[in-house]
Amino acid sequence: QVQLVDSGGGVVQPGRALRLSCAASGFTFGTNAMHWVRQAPGKGLEWVAVISYDGSIEYYADSVKGRFTISRDKSKNTLYLQMNSLSTEDTAVYYCARSPDLASCGGDCYSLDYWGQGTLVTVSS
């Protein structure tokens, strides 16, 4: 079964860096785009970044552009989010999520069909 396990969260001071990981299993990792989505305490969902199935294309939310980098390692079936220059506004639970393989659904299943359990990042001095 598809499983995504988020890790790497913790307490970090403003201006410092942190790298999150998402270990994927139960599917062919190299066939799906992958996303990061975050949720500040008591707030709604905010999309953060996406990386294409082969790692060649990335998009970011304006709020993290230039500070965060999404990447993937096919050999380790792992997705990453490198977060630099963190601010208190980055405090949130971070979820990795999978886009379905569009070839498996006739090309219209745009969505995030599986999610990790989330990892909490707290930026505080």
Added chain:
Amino acid sequence: DIQLTQSPSFLSASVGDRVTITCRASQGISSYLAWYQQKPGKAPKLLIYAASTLQSGVPSRFSGSRSGTEFTLTISSLQPEDFATYYCQQLNSYPITFGQGTRLEIK
């Protein structure tokens, strides 16, 4: 960026009620809209994609529809496990955006 406006933000209903949540997009997004359910302390769960296609394993009391840039999520007969927060999401263009959420509580 495409804005999604959900209404209502808060909804109080009883078991067995029929409820509808609306999501309006600030511009055309075709049918690239998904709905998610989130319970406290848990990751979101995909309910519907392509505006009206039920995700595998989701009960048939959930349904979605589209009229232009207005989308609706309907729960035909509320069950106790349906009390949660619901979000719409557009995947027509980047940046992907979510609605602000609708919190569904027991009356």
